[in-house]
């Protein structure tokens with residue numbers, strides 16, 4: 001894709017985000033648009049940066065690490081990690097990420113903990129499906145995991161993250177997520193982030209309080225290869 005096309009897709013998506021925010025009576029300025037760059041080369045991240053993008057997300061540890069290391073000159077670029085984190089890779093993810101959206105078990109909290117380090121922003125990932133093989137904690141377990149994170153000084157709980165199930169109306173799924181987010185705020189009052197909404201459902205996510213959108217293909221175009 002040419003960089004003019006990239007620029008116009010980005011502007012189009014940002015326009016739709018602003019429209020959805022206004023329809024929901026929200027200030028578009030309180031919403032962070034994260035561009036998901038998985039499967040795309042580091043060069044695309046560099047182009048996005050030149051267009052003003054400062055928040056990008058990756059979901060595979062090795063790919064994330066490689067791109068991160070190639071782009072350390074992009075000083076204020078913030079990397080969000082949104083994929084499953086293996087405990088043995090947790091420290092490496094922690095070193096490169098500005099935020100980890102996919103904390104879903106006590107063991108990972110322990111693996112991410114680096115005593116005396118500056119706090120890392122993390123989110124509890126919620127599994128909104130009935131499939132236990134999906135990433136994320138079950139809804140009812142979120143407050144307890146939030147408590148574990150709250151007791152870990154090297155982690156700062158910012159909120160919750162989820163992907164809408166394929167077989168449920170995203171608006172209903174995000175409404176449930178808003179309820180879970182409120183329960184998590186009962187544990188950590190300033191955990192105000194709701195990371196929800198992708199290319200196909202970000203308007204519904206905005207209507208239900210999403211503060212961080214994770215948008216890939218609507219901005220980048222199709223991913224080159226998903227193997």
Ligand SMILES: *Cc1c(COP(=O)(O)O)cnc(C)c1O
Nearest residue numbers: 036059082198199214215216217
């Ligand atoms: C790939 C991915 C996205 C972006 O999906 P698109 O449909 O391309 O916008 C968002 N969140 C997570 C966790 C992802 O893995």
